[in-house]
Amino acid sequence: MNESRIQQLREYLNQNGMKQTKQRDLIASTFFKTKKHVRIEELLQEVRKSEPNIGYVTVYRTLLLLKECGLAHQRHFGEGQSLFENAGEHHDHMICIKCGAITEFEDDRIEDLQEKVCESFNFKMVSHRHEIYGACSRCQKE
Amino acid sequence: MNESRIQQLREYLNQNGMKQTKQRDLIASTFFKTKKHVRIEELLQEVRKSEPNIGYVTVYRTLLLLKECGLAHQRHFGEGQSLFENAGEHHDHMICIKCGAITEFEDDRIEDLQEKVCESFNFKMVSHRHEIYGACSRCQKE
């Protein structure tokens, strides 16, 4: 699974005369291991466990690269920093406005209706985001 | 319509020992006249037509105030600045990734399914955003 993505990245690098480096390998494979959404700073901390000298900018640029070749999506929940998520793991999000917990959901019926809405506007969908904000079950009790 | 919102704002101000000022009145009423999404800078330009000395910060703080009392929503499409939109004019958005045009849509069936998803997760929805990115009909032709 991760292997095929690393492979995909390598092909992209080759095709564009870009180089494979140990930083990119490390950052990408760490990112692919991450299931959840990750912010640049978090991923930086993570990769620094193996390579303490890696810079913020390299992580940043590698994520942009992954985004470019379609292996990552960049999201902007609420305010503040970007979060990156693995492409292919598409899902929508429920975000708790109290504790910040992010729960994922997927509903094919919603996806279908979405397609229909697009058709009716003659709009060609490339991607979408659907986020629900509210209180998660744990926070409702308090 | 706008009147009742201004009224609502005034009540909120009173209840919280805050003051009614000509800047707030102007900013709020200009905001309520704006149907579409507005960024701070745009609203600033608009109100400066009547009151050239109004500062960015005042517009900013007034928008936060409106958000606080539920009269505005703050959104973060893509990257960059925030956009504020009138509460009550709920709709979802289709954003053209070429020309940036924002089209609004609403689909009750989607809203219903959304409610159901929340129920199944025991999640209490407060608000949501649903955005579709792609090419608008005009840009598809090019």
Place this chain on the structure above:
DNA sequence: CTTACTGCAAACTCTTTGCAGTGCG
């Protein structure tokens, strides 16, 4: 008169770019 508001300027936060040195191919 007292207390909140305004508007300037400055501080912050996160992102993006410039550049000299490093290392892949």
Place this chain on the structure above:
DNA sequence: CGCACTGCAAAGAGTTTGCAGTAAG
């Protein structure tokens, strides 16, 4: 070896805060 990549440091973009003067109640 040449050219792309790294990592630092500095520049940007947008937002947020501190403060002295001003005005609402």
